[in-house]
Amino acid sequence: MKKALKIIGIIVLLLIIALFLTxxxxxxxxxxxxxxxxxxxxxxxxxxxxxxxxxxxxxxxxxxxxxxxxxxxxxxxxxxxxxxxxxxxxxxxxxxxxxxxxxxxxxxxxxxxxxxxxxxxxxxxxxxxxKAPETSKSSGETKKxxxxxxxxxxxxxxxxxxxxxxxTIFLKLKDFNHSGDGDFKSSVFTLHTQTDSKISFDYDGTNYLKDNSIVLDADLEMDLENMKFSFLDNEAIINQLPLKFEGYVQLFEDYNDIDIQFSTPSSDFKNFLALIPETYAANLDGVTTTGDFKLNGVIKGKVDDTYIPTLDISASSSNASFQYPELPKKVEDISIDVEIKNETGLVEDTYINFNGVKFRIDQDRFAGSGTINNLTTNMLVDFKVDGVLNLANISKAYPLDIEQKLNGILNADLAANFDMNSVEREAYQNVNAKGSMKLSKFDYASPELAKPLHIDVATVNFTSNTAKLNTFEMTSGSTDLKMTGNLTNLLGFAFSDQPLKGNFKATSTNFDVADFMVEADTSSETSDTQTASGSSTEAIKIPEFLDISLNFDAKSVKYDNLVLKNATGSLVLKEENAILKGINADIFGGNINLDGMVSTAGSPNFDMKLSLNTIKILEAFEQMELVKGLAPIAQALNGIASTEISLKGNLTKDLMPIYTSLTGNALAKVINAEVQKDKMLLLSQLNTEFNFFDFDNLKVKDLTAKLNFDNGAINADNFDFNFDDIRVDVSGKHTFSNELNYKLKFNVPAKYFGDEVGGKLAQLSNTDLSKMSVDVPVTLSGNFKNPKVQVNTQNAIQSLTTQIIQTQKEKATNTIKDKVGDQINSILGGNKAKDSTQTDSTQTKEESVKDKVKDIFGNFTKKKKNN
The missing domain is CATH 3.10.450 (Nuclear Transport Factor 2; Chain: A,)
Structure with missing residues (x-):
């Protein structure tokens, strides 16, 4: 016995080892x-x-x-x-x-x-x-x-x-779990299945189901030989709606045959609520209902390239109501009668009848009816709605998952019938529409708005080709807005994905753009896309579905720190472009005129023509970022100026200029201004370099400068202006990062050299200096916050020396001429004069003059520093 057990143990051990080793x-x-x-x-x-x-x-x-x-x-x-x-x-x-x-x-x-x-x-x-199974050449049997x-x-x-x-069908199942048990070796057997999933379904671009829950326990008779699959004992739950169904599906080579019937196992109105996606209907536990709801359907016929099964699906309810346990309001007097039918098997003959949908909340009643025919060809739509809704009562009767409370009164009395081909072709003569809608005391708050929006009243009248906005009165924060106008294709926008087209006139006593803008944190921009202020907000897009023209008249418009008074003009929104025409407003103590375009189609960009007329320079500099970049020196000018700017370039995602992309030109004219050197270090440094003028006492008048923009630089064409009787020639450029590269030339009359220097030059040259001037070249580099000023005294010395020597030569020539004339007169008169015309070496005298000028000029340019 022990030996037998030992042998059995060895065999078991070998089997276990074999199981591991195999x-x-x-x-x-x-x-x-x-x-x-x-x-x-x-x-x-x-x-x-x-x-x-x-x-x-x-x-x-x-x-x-x-x-x-x-x-x-x-x-x-x-x-x-x-x-x-x-x-x-x-x-x-x-x-x-x-x-x-x-x-x-x-x-x-x-x-x-x-x-x-x-x-x-x-x-x-x-x-x-x-792949098709291979057939054995020897036996003729198919290899499997x-x-x-x-x-x-x-x-x-x-x-x-x-x-x-x-x-154009898209079906998506997620969180899909499915199992089946059956004898697939048999040609006929029963397959027991269990399924649960989230289902989404789109047909022809329209979403019919979105993450709806489905649970299905189904027993199917599987006839594999005839490819017929029959539903035996089956029950499904879609969202929370129970359905029983029976019938079969049989597959043939050229077509499929379907015969399925389904219905709700009970007629409780709660079955209707279960049709609504769970996200919106919430938990139905504790919901009290009255009335009935029935859902029945038959899907029967063959399916091939031409035909679909015939359809006879109906949903009905009468005198029903429901109330959620945690909500104070009840929805009552509910009546539903809806049919989906197809009697021919041709898909274009499918139609939907909304024979009546009615309900009441408190004293507010709402009703609608309609039909939709020719679903897949030229769809025909006929509908009517009539009633009053207190929007605040909706959330008190139904558990809406929304971030803000609804309120306001909606009145609707509207009827329309049309075919989709006419709408898409904008053949509105074929559209019949009449009625009106009115919204009053409506408040709307959203994280996408900085301030809540209140619509006091909005009324729309509908005709065949337009929706006329008769009244629109709105406030938001400190902003008020009134508007009238027409929408010319509201049906095209609502039903065929066309742009919303319209023309409006708007008036406002105060419009603050900040009331409609919300800042949002985004990732940092690169240096090339950073704005001058370093701001970074969520990308702003002009809606592509708008084709709107708006004429406006606003007493005051505030944007950032800019305040425009008496603003008029027009704004066109089309194809993600904002086109500004004839914008005119009072600003900076003067006036602004603007025409241009901003586009967010693709990479944001703009193209503008701007005129600023007789504005106060300091106000413009303090409030307008563009002026700070174009002319930093404006901060030291207290006075009046005008400018014309033509500018285009790229924008950041929050629609601020990318300075390195700017191209264009500007013509700036300083009409009259006082120089305030303490406002800018550059002017203070220039003031310390010379003693022939003082910026504290200087005024600029009728200065005209031409600028052009390229690759992030502001290039100044050669221009000149006068500080009293000192002319200054300017050329060069600076960047929006305030880097300097300028060449200045001061043409200074000799009288500015002062009595001491002027006296020495007069003694040296024996010359009247009242008509003499000298060019003093100056190079500016560095940046406006840390400028570097370099005075080229060598050129000034050479210029002044040349003028003095030339004057001396002219005087020497005149002296010789006078002496020669005297000698000739003496000879003719019989007198014999002694030749005394002896001159020093010209080269020696030029060097002497140059050395003297160099010493004097050098002392002059340093004098103010030493003092």
Whole structure:
């Protein structure tokens, strides 16, 4: 006995060792076999990161696990991922591992997968990757390298996308869990399934379901031989709506046959609330309802390239009500009668009837009805709404998940009928519309607005081709606004995604732009896109759906620290462009005129022509960033100026100029100004370099300067101006970062040299200096905050020396002429005079004059410093 037990123990031990060693010994050959099976079965690229073989995980069966499995399409979807799975598990009998003619798989597990199903506009399907089975030449039998003899399968925590471009259908399942049990070895069997998921569904660009919850427990009779699948005992829950359904789907080679009926198992009105997405309907626990709600439907017929199943779906309710336990108001007198029908099987013959939808909250009643025909061709719409709503009561009766409270009174009495082709072609003569809408005492607050918006009253009258805004009175913060005008294609905007077109006239006594702007933190800009003020806000976009023209008249407009008075002009918003025309306003004690454009289509940019007329220079400098960049020296001028600027360039995302991108020109004229040297270090330094004038006593008058902008620099064309009788010639440039590169030339009359210097020069040259002047070149570099002033005395010395020598030569010539004349007269008179015309060397005298001027001029330019 002991020997037998020992033998049994040895056998068990050997079996356990074999179970451990088999995956190690055979894993390589098994992986090759799996790759061959995959290549033999599909026209796609199959990849995985690792293969794991275990004989213990699902003992007594073997478990084959593929990690990070990818199934990648070939043409015409080359490179697209059809399937990705974090883990793909196959369970099979142990002996399957040693077969050389394919695998028979019993169970499949797919975990954390993404399945991306796509049908292109030509009808090609990316899941059509199966290869035709090979036929043996010797036996004539079809080889089956891969057999699914399943009894169980699971898909866990996965996502499935289904896109049909030919039918513009998009179905998305997320958090998808599904399992099935059945005998797939049999041709007829019952499949027991369980499914739960979040479902979203779009058709032809319209969203019908968005993350709606669905739970389905279904038993299906699977007739694989006839490809007929019948629903036996089935119940589904969509959101919180229970549905029972029965029928079948049968697949044929050229078409599919469908016959499905569904209905709600009870007629409680709570079933209607369950149709509303859970995000908006909240929890229905504790909700009290009265009345009924019935949902019934039949979907029946064949499906092929021409036909869809016929439809007969209805939803109805009468004299119903509901109230949420935590809310004070009840919605009562609810009546619903809606039908979706198709009687021919042609998709264009599908229509929807809203025979009546009514409800009441307190004393406010609202009703609507309508029809929609020709859904897929030239859609025909006919509707009518009538009633009054106190918007504050909506959130008191229904749990809306909104950030701000609704209030205000909405009155509506509107009817319209039209076809979509006419709307899209703007053939509004084919549109019939009449009625009105009125909104009063409406408040709106949002994180996107700096201040709450209050609409005191807004009334709109509708006709066939326009929606006329008769009254619009609004306030926000310190801003008031009144507006009238017309919207010429409200239906095109509402139903066919056309731009909203209109013409309006607006008036305001005070309009503060800050009441409508909210700052938002964003990542830092690079140096090339940083504005002068260093501001950084959320990107501002001009809405692309607007095609609006607005004429305005505002007594006061405030933007940042700018205040414009008596502002008039027009603003056109179109194709993400803001076009400004004839803008005129009082500012800086003068007047501004502006024409131009700002565009946010693509990279933001602008193109402006601006005139500032007889403005106060200091006010403009203190309040306008552009003036600070263009003319920093303006901070030292107290007076009146005018300027004309033509400028274009790129903008940051908060619509501030990128200075390095600016191009254009300006013509600036200082009409009359006093110089305040203490306001700018550059002027103070110039003042210390010379003693022939004092900025404290200087005035600028009729100074005209031409500027042009290029690559972030402001270039000054050669211009000149006078400080009293001192002329200054200017050329050079500076940058918006205040770097300087200027050349100045002061033409200084000799009288400014003072009595001491003037007397010495007069003695040296024996010359009247009253008409003599000298050019003093000055180079400015560094920046406005730390300027470097360099006076070129050598050129000044050379200039003054040349003038003195020239004057002396002219005098010497005249003296010689006089003496020669005297000698001739003496000879003619008989007198013999002694020749006394002797002169010093001209070169020696020039050097002497130059040395004297150099000493005197050098002392002159340093005099003020020494004093």
């Amino acid at each position: 995956p190690v010994l055979f894993q390589g050959s098994i992986e090759k076999m799996v790759k061959k099976a995959a290549n033999d079965n599909v026209n796609a690229q199959v990849e995985w990161s690792s293969l794991d073989l275990s004989l213990f995980r699902n003992f007594p069966n073997a478990s084959l696990s593929l990690e990070k499995l990818r199934l990648i399409n070939e043409a015409p979807f080359k490179g697209d991922t059809l399937v990705y799975a974090k883990e793909f598990n196959l369970t099979m009998g142990v002996m399957q591992l040693f077969k050389d003619k394919g695998l028979s798989i019993d169970q499949i597990y797919l975990n954390e997968a993404f399945i991306n199903v796509k049908i292109d506009s030509l009808g090609n399907a990316n899941y059509d990757i199966a 390298p891969f057999q699914l003899n399943l009894d169980h399968y699971e898909i866990n925590s996965s996502k499935i996308n289904y896109l049909d471009e030919s039918g």
